[in-house]
Amino acid sequence: MDNRKLKILFVSSEVEEFSKTGGLADVAKSLPIELRNLGHEVKIITPFYRTINHREHAQHRFNLTLNTDYSRPDVQFQVQQLDLDGIPVLAIDNEHYFDRAGLYGEDNHAYQDNGERFAFFCLAALQTCEADDFTPDIIHCNDWHTGLIPYLLKTRYHDHYRFTHTKTVLTTHNACYQGIFDKSQLNLIPEVSSCMDERVLENYNYINYLKVGLTYSDKINTVSPNYASELLTTLGSHGMSNHFLSRIHDFEGILNGCDYNDWNPETDTYIPANFSADDLSGKAICKEALQKEVGLPVSDHPVFGMVCRLTDQKGFGLIIPMLDRLLKHNLQLVIVGSGDPAITGQLNAIMSHYPDKFKFIDIYSNKLSHMVEAGADFFMMPSIFEPCGLNQLYSLAYGTLPIVRGVGGLKDTVLDYDQDPEHANGFVFYDPNPNQLLNLLRRVLLLYVEHPEEMLRLKTQAMRSHFYWSDAAKHYAHLYYNALYKHQNW
Numbered sequence: 001m002d003n004r005k006l007k008i009l010f011v012s013s014e015v016e017e018f019s020k021t022g023g024l025a026d027v028a029k030s031l032p033i034e035l036r037n038l039g040h041e042v043k044i045i046t047p048f049y050r051t052i053n054h055r056e057h058a059q060h061r062f063n064l065t066l067n068t069d070y071s072r073p074d075v076q077f078q079v080q081q082l083d084l085d086g087i088p089v090l091a092i093d094n095e096h097y098f099d100r101a102g103l104y105g106e107d108n109h110a111y112q113d114n115g116e117r118f119a120f121f122c123l124a125a126l127q128t129c130e131a132d133d134f135t136p137d138i139i140h141c142n143d144w145h146t147g148l149i150p151y152l153l154k155t156r157y158h159d160h161y162r163f164t165h166t167k168t169v170l171t172t173h174n175a176c177y178q179g180i181f182d183k184s185q186l187n188l189i190p191e192v193s194s195c196m197d198e199r200v201l202e203n204y205n206y207i208n209y210l211k212v213g214l215t216y217s218d219k220i221n222t223v224s225p226n227y228a229s230e231l232l233t234t235l236g237s238h239g240m241s242n243h244f245l246s247r248i249h250d251f252e253g254i255l256n257g258c259d260y261n262d263w264n265p266e267t268d269t270y271i272p273a274n275f276s277a278d279d280l281s282g283k284a285i286c287k288e289a290l291q292k293e294v295g296l297p298v299s300d301h302p303v304f305g306m307v308c309r310l311t312d313q314k315g316f317g318l319i320i321p322m323l324d325r326l327l328k329h330n331l332q333l334v335i336v337g338s339g340d341p342a343i344t345g346q347l348n349a350i351m352s353h354y355p356d357k358f359k360f361i362d363i364y365s366n367k368l369s370h371m372v373e374a375g376a377d378f379f380m381m382p383s384i385f386e387p388c389g390l391n392q393l394y395s396l397a398y399g400t401l402p403i404v405r406g407v408g409g410l411k412d413t414v415l416d417y418d419q420d421p422e423h424a425n426g427f428v429f430y431d432p433n434p435n436q437l438l439n440l441l442r443r444v445l446l447l448y449v450e451h452p453e454e455m456l457r458l459k460t461q462a463m464r465s466h467f468y469w470s471d472a473a474k475h476y477a478h479l480y481y482n483a484l485y486k487h488q489n490w
């Protein structure tokens, strides 16, 4: 295997520590750090949102101008530099595009000009790289927001000395979000808005950013082997199977990791007591603290937890229809999440009937998410699809047994108790059917009540299953080397 140290530009629309709406941010923090730990030189580019954390530490680096065609005024922007554990984070600062209340929208409505915002971001990222005098071997793009970068490198920047040897990798964290926009959003990139290639501008009318990225990147991957195989099927690919199939030789699944610096019950500062697989006594204190924090009676009943974006993806269509029946049992349920108002409304309505059993907290809170991971007995992820999933990995680390649907990365990381009692670290069901989920939860309840010693064994076993980012980073490095040595085939 090649040992050459690489220069890697990692481009992401969110990076934990600075901005976050979901799992992409976690990856955009942990993976660059592990790549750096392998000896590579890494820089990150991300937007400088109004809500970005550590704004007060930002250092101004550049004033730049993005030249558009003659019909539009040029766009001025600045580049601010932040620091992520010694890794430079270059943040694109433009008032019009990023000085807004949300990252992608407000009140669960996407901004109308997201296509234009992220076209700007892609162009600005390449211009920033140039201004920073950084010549990347690899530009690692993430999700649709960065999908135009590989195209720009193969077109506008094709002969540019800075990028002559640069190769691109695009990671799909969620193929459901594709970035589909009318061509009117492409005014900043005239070569795209007037493009006659149907691979770029479909019906000469609209663009799918993810598809363009998948077409023009040198290598593509997704965040678990099982989701990679699902993306090659009609049912599991969100309508994109042809695009993944057409790149099958350049496509693979690399499992995400768990950042054990942030998610470690032995050192976690958000929780009232620390604990380990050898001594779980602190977990009981965390359970009591969670019950008090959310306003549930302190009791020995099993606590089921859930923390997620409120979207159909996360399986609310399976949970809500069986919730009344589930809540007849002696158990407690805590759901922390924000998002779709239709889901919020239904959860609030059910909660009002079971004040001592069910708390739904409509919030985005790091502290509460750590308290749920530490204090719950079980963590529910009955996802309809799940590219990898991170919360099941966090749950395993805290001895909070995951109850998952066997899809995507959940299938790669959770081994079902009924299937293999000896090695199991959680519980898995398959049919996307509320009754199947309820049946599984009833089996889990029985185990909790009748076999506490078995529960303890499972918890400690779960805490000993590890998913290291350092392993994932080695896989990514391998993918980068493959991108560098492959012949262009687009």
Ligand SMILES: Nc1ncnc2c1ncn2[C@@H]1O[C@H](COP(=O)(O)OP(=O)(O)O[C@H]2O[C@H](CO)[C@@H](O)[C@H](O)[C@H]2O)[C@@H](O)[C@H]1O
Pocket: 021, 022, 023, 024, 026, 027, 173, 174, 223, 256, 307, 308, 309, 336, 337, 338, 363, 364, 365, 366, 369, 386, 387, 388, 389, 390, 391, 392
């Ligand atoms: N209300 C809330 N309060 C506090 N924290 C909250 C929260 N809601 C969500 N989070 C946090 O956001 C992250 C969610 O990560 P996931 O990977 O589980 O899902 P997501 O669908 O966002 O990510 C997509 O990208 C990731 C990364 O590749 C894939 O693992 C995943 O399958 C794919 O859908 C976790 O760190 C979680 O704790």
